[in-house]
Structure formats: structure tokens, C-alpha cells
Amino acid sequence: QQQxxxxxxxxxxxxxxxxxxxxxxxxxxxxxxxxYQQFPGKGPALLIAIRPDVSEKKEGRFTISFNKSAKxxxxxxxxxxxxxxxxxxxxxxxxxxxxxxxxxxxxxxxx
Amino acid sequence: KxxxxxxxxxxxxxxxxxxxxxxxxxxxxxxxxxxQQTPGQGLQFLFEYFSETQxxxxxxxxxxxxxxxSNSRSEMNVSTLELGDSALYLCxxxxxQGGxxxxxxxxxxxxx
Numbered sequence: 001q002q003q004x005x006x007x008x009x010x011x012x013x014x015x016x017x018x019x020x021x022x023x024x025x026x027x028x029x030x031x032x033x034x035x036y037q038q039f040p041g042k043g044p045a046l047l048i049a050i051r052p053d054v055s056e057k058k059e060g061r062f063t064i065s066f067n068k069s070a071k072x073x074x075x076x077x078x079x080x081x082x083x084x085x086x087x088x089x090x091x092x093x094x095x096x097x098x099x100x101x102x103x104x105x106x107x108x109x110x111x
Numbered sequence: 112k113x114x115x116x117x118x119x120x121x122x123x124x125x126x127x128x129x130x131x132x133x134x135x136x137x138x139x140x141x142x143x144x145x146x147q148q149t150p151g152q153g154l155q156f157l158f159e160y161f162s163e164t165q166x167x168x169x170x171x172x173x174x175x176x177x178x179x180x181s182n183s184r185s186e187m188n189v190s191t192l193e194l195g196d197s198a199l200y201l202c203x204x205x206x207x208q209g210g211x212x213x214x215x216x217x218x219x220x221x222x223x
Binding site: 034036041042043044045046049089091098099100101102103104 | 154212214
């Protein structure tokens with residue numbers, strides 16, 4: 001059962017541009033929303049995470065925007081770089097480790 | 112601090128065999144979770160162990176089992192392998208319930 005829907009499936013952005021990935025969830029009991037970055041041959045690495053009492057969180061070039069009423073959250077990558085080319089996963093959990101992942105977005109940043 | 116270590120990195124097995132995968136968590140982390148990653152189904156939760164006890168279990172058949180040792184190291188076992196079990200199996204550790212997951216680089220299992 002897919003509880004977290006992620007879009008787009010793939011994204012191509014020019015260097016310096018803004019990459020935006022969106023996710024929607026169904027279960028209102030979710031209270032932890034992380035984003036993971038995965039490079040080929042590697043496991044997912046935590047990028048940034050947010051809890052529903054905050055509408056936005058920024059860490060460097062990465063920002064999560066969270067809309068609790070719409071049950072949506074998104075990742076914005078500012079000044080995208082070729083090194084950001086990877087697969088990004090959103091996820092949600094209910095304060096445990098049964099993390100529900102989105103299907104992933106393959107980001108390509110063209111130089 | 113060393114990251115999550117999974118062994119082996121690659122494994123090739125035949126249908127009907129069984130396999131055991133190993134995971135060493137980050138030092139001090141007491142929770143270990145296992146995930147299956149496939150192109151079709153994405154990342155799916157298998158189970159989570161904390162202090163040698165299974166705390167949560169995903170929607171996988173009983174052929175998938177695991178255990179955790181007193182030093183927090185964990186093993187995952189898959190019996191009677193099927194072709195559809197071919198996947199990247201990821202282990203993640205965290206300090207405890209609700210903590211950030213730290214993933215290993217996975218074990219790539221191929222069933223022929």
C-alpha cells in the first residue's frame with residue numbers, strides 16, 4: 001500500500017537552477033518526514049527532515065516546505081549542482097522506524 | 112565513527128536455497144531496521160529490532176526473518192529463495208525509536 005506519493009519520477013535541471021520534488025501522504029498520524037539522497041551503489045543518506053509543527057526548514061541549499069492541511073511536503077534544492085545528481089526519496093513515519101518511502105525521483109543536473 | 116556495515120556486498124543464490132545477510136550498526140545504535148529495495152516496489156520495510164526484540168514487522172512472508180544480538184549486530188535470513196527475492200537489502204541503524212535512520216550500502220542479492 002503506497003502511503004507516500006512522490007513526483008516527478010525524473011527531473012532534469014540546469015546547473016544553478018531550482019529542483020523541486022513533491023510528496024503527498026495519506027496517514028495523518030505520520031509525524032516525521034525525512035528526505036534521503038541515494039547515489040548509485042550506495043545506501044540512502046539522510047538529507048534533511050521536518051516534523052509537522054514546522055512549515056519550513058532550511059539547511060544550506062536544501063529546504064523542506066510542509067503543508068499539514070494539504071498533507072503535502074516538498075524538497076527545494078537551490079543553485080542545483082551536477083554533484084546533486086542522484087535519486088531522492090521522501091519518507092514518512094509515525095515516530096518509529098517503519099518508514100514509508102516515496103517511489104523516488106531521479107534528478108539530473110546538467111552542467 | 113564507522114558507518115553501518117553490511118556483508119556481503121553481493122550474493123548469488125539459486126531458487127530454493129536460503130541466505131543470511133549481516134549488519135553491524137553504528138556504535139551506540141540499538142535499533143536496526145531492514146529494507147528491501149527493488150526497481151518495481153521501491154523501498155519496503157521488512158522489520159525492526161531493538162534490544163534483541165522485534166518491534167515492528169512489514170508485510171513480508173514468513174520466509175523473511177531476522178534477529179539481533181546483544182551487541183546490536185543483526186542478521187536477516189531468507190529461506191526458500193524465489194526469483195522475486197532478487198533485490199538490494201538495506202540495513203539501517205538508529206539510536207532508538209523515531210531517530211534518524213543511517214543506512215548501510217546494502218547487500219545485492221541475485222536469485223537465479
